Amino acid sequence: MILLLLSLTNRYLLLIQPKNRSMFNKILIANRGEIALRVIRTCREMGIKTVAVYSKADADSLHVRFADEAVCIGPAPSSESYLKIAHIIAAAEITNADAIHPGYGFLSENAKFSKICEEHKIKFIGASAQMIQQMGDKATAKATMKAAGVPTIPGSEGIIASFEECQKLAKKMGFPVMLKATAGGGGKGMRAVWSEDQLEKAWESARQESKAAFGNDDMYMEKLIEEPRHIEIQVVGDAFGKACHLSERDCSIQRRHQKLTEETPSPFMTDKLRKDMGAAAVKAAEFIKYEGAGTVEFLVDKHRNFYFMEMNTRIQVEHPITEQVIDFDLIAEQIKVAAGVPIVGKNYLPKLHSIECRINAEDPYNDFRPSPGVIKTLHTPGGHGVRLDTHVYGGYMIPPHYDSMIAKLITTAQTREEAINKMKRALDEFVIEGIKTTIPFHRQLMDHPDYVAGNYTTKFMEDFEMKEE
16 A cells, blocks of 8 residues: 555656656767757757767767767777667766667667666666567567457468468468468568469479478468558557557658658558557557557558557657657657656647658669768758758768668648648758768659559569669
8 A cells, every 4th residue: 555655646746747857867878860969959958968979980970069978989880889788888877877868770679788777777768678578579579469459460370280271271361371481581482372273382382492492391371461551650658557659650662671751641541540550559558568659560451451560669760750740759758758757648640741751871873872971062951841850961971880861851741742742842952962862762752653642562662763864
């Protein structure tokens, strides 16, 4: 009873705190580039001191200049700096930081790092080690979601023992199905089967190919997702077991499983689908008692059936478009939740339409080859409904050691058509000289008839070809 009263008292005290109040005095950002700068900006608005960590290659980066303090944690390679847990913990201790924000990438979904922060009494602004482990392994995550009642891709529980078992399972799941070799890779030992009369031939040929390539002909089966779209639901959960969703993002425009552009709301979405997917995402978060900002990712077929794919236990690159359409600071919410403040608890629906283009230092005319170097000229777009998240400036040297993304261009408007037109105008204004960028790709994408019509899937880039200008 005493413990219960203490818990209720603590929650009441948190509820009556001013909105800009935080238990954190100083937050270390264990990241670089635009996301480090993004976190610093919100911390400053909340009255929280910040510590930037940086490699020798990032000494001139803007996140180093704008933080209250900065600590060099190693040479250029990320394995010797941004992935060096001991160096980051040491930086937090010598600067008396009481929390660490990992951003995305690097150590943001590293269970060991989360655990070590806890052991050093430094709050990790993200998921606990247990949650990261639970959702990081795809097999474990799928089993967990099945137990939670979240739709998962139907498939065999393990190796299929015989063709008879294969036939029985395929009939139960319904065609089309995908046969996959357990030892497969590079597309070998995989067969899409669209009808029962194709099944036996596909079974035999897939096993023979797998045996020849890998010395193993064991097979399993999954339901084939037709014309898949990659749609994710943003969720936030608090320390009291409550979660809410902040609607969806369509991330289907991808190249080699790397997202190129995202938008919300999805042009494929219906009110019913949003309601069902949102409910499933909240159910997933509450089932594992998720704490923090996270994303439940789904594959959605052409019939609008959706299936759990994975959960990202961190802030996403594409979080700004969600912020734009519901007027919500997700970084501030991460910090509040980590400080023990309960979430409001309601679900959010998009009020506007927002599109994000990832501007990478890559040459879209040369198979998107990385293009590091010095930015000689930079002119950034502006105007109503235009947001640019970036850490670069004229004269900035883009190092070759890290991810090639240098900016995120976001446009927001009342309708999708207006957001696309605004993006065209913003891309036309965006001038970066000295390196190659993906600006020309995005400009052509905004004119592509299938994209304009909202008619795209994760296979879109397989047929996309750049037009010479």
